[in-house]
Amino acid sequence: MYRIVERRQLVPDTHLLVVEAPHVARKVQAGQFIILRPHDEGERIPLSVADWDRDAGTVTSVFLEAGASTMQLAKLQPGDTLPTYMGPLGTVAEVERVGTVVCCGGCYGIGALLPIVRAHKEAGNEVICILEAHSSWLLYWVDRHREVADQVHVVTSDGSAGDKGLSFDILQQRFDAGQPIDAIHAIGCTFMMERNSLAALAKQTPIRITLNPVMVDGTGMCGGCRCVVNGERKFACVDGPEFDGREVDWTALVERRKSYRAQEIASLQQYESRGFLGSSAAVETLGERDE
Amino acid sequence: MSETARPKGGVDLQRRDMPTQDAAARVHNFEEVALGYTVELAMAEARRCLDCKRPNCVTGCPVSVNIPGFIRELAAGNLEGARAAIRETNLLPAVCGRVCPQEHQCEALCNLNKRGASVAIGRLERFVADWCALHEVVGAQTAPAEPVAASGKSVGIVGSGPAGLACASDLLKQGHAVTIYEALDEPGGVLIYGIPEFRLPKDIVRREIGEIRRMGAQIICDFLVGRTATLAELREEHDALFIATGAGLPWFLDIPGEDLVGVMSANEYLTRVNLLRAYDKRANTPVPKPRRVAVIGAGNVAMDAARTAKRLGAREVSIVYRRSRAEAPARHEELEHAEEEGIRFQFLTQPVEYLGNDEGRLTALRCRRMELGEPDERGRPRPVEVADSEFDIPVDLAILAIGQSPNPMIKDTTPEIEVSRRGTLVVEPETLATNLPGVFAGGDAVTGQATVILAMGAGRTAAAGIAAWLSQAT
Known part of the structure; x- marks a missing residue:
């Protein structure tokens, strides 16, 4: 059993979850995920890791209430326990010293992006963050990104905070202005990652995206998370979750996400x-x- | 139970049938299909055994169960003695009695086959285990007379399926400390996530694993070796390691349309139903509830998937297999049970394409008729396509059960370990030692997909190899 240290709503429908899981905290790195179950009858939920504390043995995720299982998770309180907390899973984010890196985060991905931003800074890159949300009241962790990144752009669809638009618009503006972009990272909804990937493809700029397909065991056993990358079948749980967004077959991915x-x-x-x-x-x- | 006379003079050639749940009733529930012998049936069947001087049956058993010994005790009415005789070499009798392919192993070599039907060894093994569990015969009879002194050595076992459990049991008996690392949330491997409740009730698996815990095994779940810790890190924690990670990487057909919604591996389907208890009304695991299902393949996993789909309410379930019934790799009993439950069989049929609608959902399986040609390298007739024989089977769900290769996690995260081109771990056949000192491997991770009992045999071989290694290492 794994004890919940903290569970609170960051913004409506989006929650912070800190769990005591020393076996994961010891080893986890940027870009990885965990699988948990909210209770004994619950299904397995994969969540990106947004932070960790190796000394305290805790792991932090940010999750969105999207279905019955995540709604159950959102009802749990500090001191409650989870029957399953497995990880770290997946490959580690590909981070090298390349120069200027643009990191795009949306929705739960604003949280999951933070360790990647940190890793890029540690690698010696200049990091420009673009955080997107529908509206100002759905933004969180802007300060935490500001502490780490060199620049933080905020964009909202309704213009209630930062610029009006999407992360794609800021990315495109930078491309159009000829400002340097040596690599891109994007985590968020499939639409955002797809759109930014197409922009990167047009400019032949490497872009790493983090897929979150339907998944059961997370060990490569079920094949439910299969996706097509560069014409080959890949399992997001073990070959990913991070892939080059220019190589992902987005159409097949969107269909598969609808299956349940x-x-x-x-x-x-x-x-x-x-x-x-x-x-x-x-x-x-x-x-x-x-x- | 008093009439214990062995057959004198005449030999009883009548093999006793095992009662089963009626097919019409069982397709609506997940309760066990085979009901097991009654005491009377078991005693009558046990008395058929000729107690041969040279028991061929034992040589047919991958873990060399003392078959005449346990049947002798059973026929004499000593159930506890029968259980002890089995457990000398087999720690999972209730599981093996249910899922072993006895007709190809012990029972195939029974001397009674020459004159009639073999002794129903598997059913008797199952009866002994179940009777003892029901009457709470545990531990005492099987514990060694004098507890073995702790060796001070510790062994880490990666994977808690049949190979890992068998290895753990033998090492514990020799006084070694054992820690088993399991990636999923419950130990048992394929016994838990793969084989359905109606064929192997999970309470039986839990009961047998409970005995291994009582023997002293520590089992750590939610621990994926390769990610939670590397093999090298574990090697530092233990004096030796045994890799028993099974064959968990599902094969796909690589034909057009495989990424349509409605095409999934049997692993995914069965894991959702078994491990995540999608059959249980209380669990909220999503599982597709289609009307028409095609299961591709004709092994035990295919039968399990097809029969599960039927129980979850599918109206039409077909098995699609490119060879004929005679070549189907499933156990005879599983094929018969599937037929009784109304599963349709499309033999000599090869899928060539999945067809979908404009929403990306599967609607049909396009197939070609096959005929049997020359034998392949394994001696099975090669299926050959019949020209212009394409036809479509309308389906909402296609489940792939065409085999699987070893899970690549260990290989991918341990570049120094030696693997074959097929992705299986390379070991010395005698000791099951890998190329890494103190690291052993066995079961499906080495052989590719095989059976529960072969994996258990490998676990025991590895335990002997590990014990020898530990006695050499200082």
């Missing part, structure tokens, strides 16, 4: 109408309706 959406919605309805547990009944009803 109907059941996730059913599970959510079940959760909301009857409380904490149970989804199969709703799923069965859905199956009947499919006919």
Whole structure:
């Protein structure tokens, strides 16, 4: 059992989770993830690692309430325990001294981006952060990025904080202005990573993105997280989660992410109408309706 | 249980059938299909054993269970003695009695085969284990008369499947400390995530693993060797290591449409259902609930996936296999059970493409008819395509059960370890030592996908190799 040290809402629907997991804290590096279960009947949830404290033996993630399982996770309190906390998983972020690096984060990815920003600074790069959100009230950790990065740009879709637009717009402006970009990192929703990857592809600039596909075991056993990179089949859990965004087959990825959406919605309805547990009944009803 | 007379004169050629749940009922539940012998049936079956002077059956068993010995005790009504006889060499009798392919092993070599049907050794093994569990016969009878002195040596075992557990048991008996590292949240490997509840109830696996814990094994879950710690780091913690990471990398067909939604590996499907208990109404693991399912392959894993799909409510479940029924690698019993449960079989059929709709969802499997040609290098007839024989099977879910290779995690994170071109770990056959000093490997990680009992045999071989290594090392 793994004790929750801290769990609080950072902004609506986005939570900070700090867990006592010395076996992970000892070894984890930027770009890796963990898999946890919120309770004994819960499914396995992969979460990017946003921070850690090797001395205290704790690991921090930022997660978005997206379905029944993450909603259950969001109900847990400090002192509660998790039955499963496995990791660190996946490959370590590719960080080298290249010059100027642009790091883009959106949604839960603002948290997951922080260790990568730090690693790029430690490697001796100039780091420009672009943090994006729909609106000012969904932004978090801007100060923490400012402490590390050389520059931090904030963009919001409604213009309520920073520039109006997307991280893509700032990236494109830099490209258009001929300002140096030697490498890009992007973590966030699939749409953001895809769009930024296409921009990078047009300018032949390396871009590392972090995929978060459907995943079960996280050890390369199920193949549920398979994706196509550079024409080859890759398993995001062991070959990734970080890949060169220019080589990812984004169309296939977006389709695969939808595969359990109907059941996730059913599970959510079940959760909301009857409380904490149970989804199969709703799923069965859905199956009947499919006919 | 008083009539214990062995057959005198006439030989009983009538093998006793094992009661099973009715097919029409069982396709709606996840309870065990085979119900096991009653005491009466077990005693009658045990008395069929000829107690041969040279028991061929034992040579057919990868872990050399003292088969005539345990059956002798059983026929005499000494269930505890029977259990002790089995557990001298096999720590998972309730599991092996259920999942071993006895018809190719011990039972294939039974002398009664010449005159009729072999003794039902597997069913008797299962009966002994289950009876003893039900009557709470544990520990005492199997513990060594004098506790073995602790050797002061410690062995780390990577993976808690059949190979790792068998190795752990033998090492513990010799007084070595054992720590087992398991990546998933529950120990047991394929016994937990792979084989479904209706064929191998998880409580039985937990019970047998509980005995290994009582013997002193420490089991650490959520620990992925290669990531949570490297093999080299573990080697510093222990005097020797045994790698038993199994064959967990699923194969795909590499035909068009494989990335459509609705195409998944049997590993993913079965893990969702078994480990994550998607069959349990309380768990909220998403699992597809399709109407029409095709399972590609005809081994035990394919039967497990097909029968699971049926139980989760699929109307039509087909097994699609490129050879004929005679070549199907599944156990006879599994094929028969699948047939009884209404699984359809498309033999001599090779999928060539997955067809999808404009939402990227699978709608059909395009197949070609095959015929059997010349034998391949393993002696099995090679399937040859029949010209112009394409046809489509409409499906919502295609499950791939065409085999798997060893999980590459250890290889990828331990560049100095020697592996074959197939990705299997290379070992000395006698000791199962790898090229790294003090590091041994066995089971599917070395052989590629095989059976539970072969993995257990490898675990025991490795335990002997490790014990010898520990006695040499100072």
